Amino acid sequence: MTKDVILKVEHLSMRFGGLMAINDFSFEAYRGDITALIGPNGAGKTTVFNCITGFYKPTMGMITMRQKAGKEYLLERLPDFEITKQAKVARTFQNIRLFSGLTVLENLLVAQHNTLMRASGYTILGLFGFPAYKKASKESIELAKHWLERASLIDRADDPAGDLPYGAQRRLEIARAMCTGPELLCLDEPAAGLNPRESLALNDLLQGVRKDTGTSILLIEHDMSVVMEISDHVVVLEYGQKISDGNPEFVKNDPKVIAAYLGVEDDEVEEVIAEVEGEAGGLK
Numbered sequence: 001m002t003k004d005v006i007l008k009v010e011h012l013s014m015r016f017g018g019l020m021a022i023n024d025f026s027f028e029a030y031r032g033d034i035t036a037l038i039g040p041n042g043a044g045k046t047t048v049f050n051c052i053t054g055f056y057k058p059t060m061g062m063i064t065m066r067q068k069a070g071k072e073y074l075l076e077r078l079p080d081f082e083i084t085k086q087a088k089v090a091r092t093f094q095n096i097r098l099f100s101g102l103t104v105l106e107n108l109l110v111a112q113h114n115t116l117m118r119a120s121g122y123t124i125l126g127l128f129g130f131p132a133y134k135k136a137s138k139e140s141i142e143l144a145k146h147w148l149e150r151a152s153l154i155d156r157a158d159d160p161a162g163d164l165p166y167g168a169q170r171r172l173e174i175a176r177a178m179c180t181g182p183e184l185l186c187l188d189e190p191a192a193g194l195n196p197r198e199s200l201a202l203n204d205l206l207q208g209v210r211k212d213t214g215t216s217i218l219l220i221e222h223d224m225s226v227v228m229e230i231s232d233h234v235v236v237l238e239y240g241q242k243i244s245d246g247n248p249e250f251v252k253n254d255p256k257v258i259a260a261y262l263g264v265e266d267d268e269v270e271e272v273i274a275e276v277e278g279e280a281g282g283l284k
């Protein structure tokens with residue numbers, strides 16, 4: 001059975017001066033899947049994310065987002081705000097970027113600014129008088145409440161976002177991204193800095209998002225226990241190039257991935273592969 005592709009990255013390259021950070025990188029993410037992009041430090045994962053979400057314009061390559069209804073967008077041609085608004089791709093960042101002085105609820109309402117402004121007809125009168133604005137405003141609050149409940153944050157709705165513990169701030173970022181109604185949710189190291197309990201809460205939230213909304217998730221993650229537990233599909237980058245692509249079990253046992261993570265030199269890779277294959281053979 002052929003899988004339904006939501007995101008297709010083809011021959012992506014990104015050069016920073018003399019450094020080729022991404023070099024002819026291609027992969028596909030499938031609809032409804034949790035896809036993890038992994039690789040050693042400096043492999044180019046965040047650069048790929050920045051190209052997908054419009055923060056960088058790639059030096060070369062094509063990034064196609066295919067929505068459920070069939071509409072396609074070439075992301076490398078869209079400005080970043082249109083990538084969220086039209087193409088329905090939302091993201092979070094490696095460093096938390098909440099409005100820390102606003103309340104938890106306000107953070108989720110700000111995320112729905114576009115919908116609210118459209119309903120106001122972009123006029124001051126509209127803000128006060130239009131029934132459409134009142135309806136949209138009510139719906140925004142309902143949606144925010146829904147995601148606060150899903151992220152186990154409803155009890156903190158009126159607290160400043162900056163007062164939340166770290167793990168709760170991470171879940172709030174995801175709730176905020178979900179309030180924009182994405183078809184593809186891109187998460188840059190969502191488990192970074194979380195304790196085991198917070199990590200578990202994050203896994204539950206992400207699996208719930210995927211199961212109940214059908215939103216596809218693309219994540220960068222260093223925590224292999226998170227990757228192996230929740231991903232359907234793993235793509236591995238090293239020095240800006242793809243070295244492995246498959247299900248978590250396949251990638252975990254791929255000698256090229258093992259060699260990359262052990263940080264061995266190129267001329268030692270053969271040796272490591274022979275060793276790993278020898279060990280695997282011995283276990284059969």
Ligand SMILES: Nc1ncnc2c1ncn2[C@@H]1O[C@H](COP(=O)(O)OP(=O)(O)OP(=O)(O)O)[C@@H](O)[C@H]1O
Pocket residue numbers: 016019021039040041042043044045046047048
């Ligand atoms: N804006 C930039 N200007 C110059 N070089 C950059 C820029 N952004 C990234 N790089 C370089 O590109 C390479 C890939 O960096 P990137 O941050 O994408 O890797 P990463 O896999 O996300 O790393 P980490 O796991 O450490 O976050 C690195 O050598 C980095 O120094």
